[in-house]
Amino acid sequence: MLRQLPYLGWWYLRALLGRKAPLQSVIFILDRCNLRCKHCSVYELSNPRSKTLEQIRSELEYCYNAGSRYVDFEGGELYLWRDGDKTIDDxxxxxxxxxxxxxxxTTNAQLPFAGSHADQVWVSMDGIGEYHDEIRGKGAFARLEKNVADFKRSKPYGKTLPPVCVNMVINCLNESNVEAALDYVKASPYIDNISINFHTPFKETEGLFLDPDRRNEIIDLLIARKRAGYPIMNTxxxxNAMRMKDGRTVCTDKRCWVTNFIFSDGSRSPKCMGYTHGVCDRCGFSMGGEMCSLFKLSPATIAAGLKLRRRI
Ligand SMILES: C[S@@+](CC[C@H](N)C(=O)[O-])C[C@H]1O[C@@H](n2cnc3c(N)ncnc32)[C@H](O)[C@@H]1O
Structure with missing residues (x-):
């Protein structure tokens, strides 16, 4: 980490001076999935795509040469990905x-992921028990619980086990289950922390968008719980940057260019797909709020970013 600080300082300084180079990349490697989540518009049923390892390697090189030093792999479901005998660990x-x-x-944890080579595992969990299953399908929560526990009881691939962070997306189906989800994570011996997002209304999922006043109320609750010591990853x-006022998020300059995206069709973009879909004013991605506060020089956000991105 210490060796990375000069690069990070240099990147940040240049960003403050107006240079927009990515520091992190999100690469979608397939859009095939084993779940049909109600809130998701990423998975593809009729003609799913899956990249070869060679294509992913060349996309990684492109991102690295553009300045990026952190990468998140996304899908579809990563544990379905294969190229011959190669798996997500390759x-x-x-x-x-x-x-x-x-x-x-990021995984939905429907398949085992013990022994993962990742530095951090994000598990999508949209509530407890029936709330999760209502969005993700019957039996999904039980499989998630089993695979998360198996992972935390398994031998690490590296020196230590990567942390497991659950990623909850709050919508009008699960908003009443937020407190229960926070308590569950706090009590769990297998989950390290929880990251909270709000539903972003991509096409055909607009009906799940949460009422802005309710979003603001939940943000108050999250801040209170965080101050009380709950393991909430959002700063x-x-x-506060995710709050809504007059129908739009209070943070209008989200600095999403900190991350560049390569989608499953191979298209490359310096912006999240929310931009192309015209939903940035109702963005619910926690990263949008965090990037906003990063550039307000928030020490909490800088410290959280460094902690999040440490190598195992
Ligand atoms: C597209 S999924 C793919 C990864 C994996 N199959 C899974 O379910 O975790 C990646 C993350 O995006 C979240 N997501 C999907 N649709 C969303 C939306 N409309 N707004 C906010 N987050 C969303 C999912 O809940 C999940 O945590």
Missing amino acids: VIDAAHEIGFWSVTI VPGL
Whole structure:
């Protein structure tokens, strides 16, 4: 980490002076999925795409050469990805070989992920029990619980087990289950922390968008719980930046260019897909709020970012 600080300082200084180079990358490697989540518009049923390891390697090199040093692999479901006998762990190894400092994966935890080579595992959890299943399908929560516990009881691939962060997306189906989800994570011996997002109304999922006043109320609750010691990954300034006023998020300059995106069709963009879909004013991605507060020089956000991205 210490060796990375000069690069990070230099990147930040140049960003303050107006240079827009990515520091992190999100690469979608497939859009095939084993769930049909109500809030999701990423998975593809009729003609799913899956990249080859060679294509992913070349995309990683492109991102690294653009300045990025952290990568998140996304799908679709990463544990369905194959290229011959290669699996998601070979993709993670390729990122480390190229020089990325830290690699995170997002999974729905329906398949075992023990022994993952990732530095951080994000598990999508949209509530407890029936709330999660209502959005993700019957039995999904039980499979998640089992695979998360198996992962935390397994032998680490590296020196230590990567942290497991659950990623909850709050919408009008699960908003009443937020407190229960926070209590569950706090009590869990297997989950390290929780990251909170709000539903972003992509096409055909607009009906799940949460009433702005309710979003603001939940943000108040999250800040109170965080101050009470709950393991909530969002920072207080990041949460405040996700508040809504007059039908739009209070943070209008989200600095989303900190991350560049490569989608499953291979298209490359310096902006999140929310931009192309015209939903930035109702963005619910925690990263939007965190990037906003990063550039307000929030010490809490800078410290949280460094902690999040440490290499295992
Ligand atoms: C597209 S999914 C793919 C990864 C994996 N299959 C999974 O379910 O975790 C990645 C993350 O995006 C979140 N997501 C999907 N649709 C969203 C939306 N409309 N607004 C906010 N987050 C969303 C999911 O809940 C999940 O945590």
